[in-house]
Amino acid sequence: MAKPDWEAIETAYRAGVMSLREIASHHGISEGAIRKRAKRDDWSRDLNARIQQKADDLVRKQEVRKTVRTKTELTERVLIEATAEVIASVRMEHRGDIRRARELTNTLFDELGAQCADVGALEQLGDIMLAPDDKGRDRLNETYQKVISLPSRVKSLKDLSDSLKTLIGLEREAWSIGAVSEPEKTPLPGKNTDLTTDQAAELYKKMMS
Incomplete structure (x- = not known):
């Protein structure tokens, strides 16, 4: 035994x-x-009392850990929700700003279209307003003629197109729309990648003739 x-x-x-x-x-x-x-x-x-005390301490520590863990999770959730609300608010403001800018750009396109539709009337208005000085010059009318001239209209079209392209990119980014590959462009004969205003005017004349 x-x-x-x-x-x-x-x-x-x-x-x-x-x-x-x-x-x-x-x-x-x-x-x-x-x-x-x-x-x-x-x-x-x-030792019984000491063991029971130790057991009670362990139970209390577990409860404290559980409470702290719960509070931490709650704090993280509140932080995430608050941050998400701020980001969402900023995105909505950006979308509104982009929408207004695009509406303004489209309005300017309409104004340019109306100007191009009746250039003759604008030229006649310039003749009516002509008031040369004693030297035979009318600087105000010269400025007006530059504004309604073909190169000026082409430049306005180019600037508005660039603005619209930028706004479309910002709009796609604000709405999280994936990038779409641009179709391959066939260059026009004799066309450079960067046209001057005069070159664009000449090209415009050829296209309209």
Whole structure:
């Protein structure tokens, strides 16, 4: 028969968690033998209170960790929602600004179209307003003629087209629309990548003839 593990028995006895009967049954000895050894070696069941206190501390720490974790998750959720609302507000403002800018650009296109539709009337108006000075010059009318001239209209068309292209890009970005590959362009005979105003005017004449 194996000898009892008195060190383990003493530990269990002093812990005070298991009853004397449970300790005896677990180690295969009698309760009387345990009482006898405990009396001889002056064992005391003085650790039970400390063990219970430690257990209570562990429970409290677990509860604290759980509470802190919950508060952290709540704080993160609030932060995410607040940040998302700010970003959404900025995006909506950008979309509104882009929409207004595009409407204004389209209005300018309409005005340019109306100007190009009746250039003759504009030229007649310039003749009516002609008021040369004593040197035979009318600087105001000269400025007016430059404004309604073909190169000026072509330049306005080019500037408006560039503005519209920029606005379309901003609009697609604001609405998270994926980039679309541009179709391959066939260059016109003799056309440069960057036209001067005079070159654009000449090209415009050829297209309209």
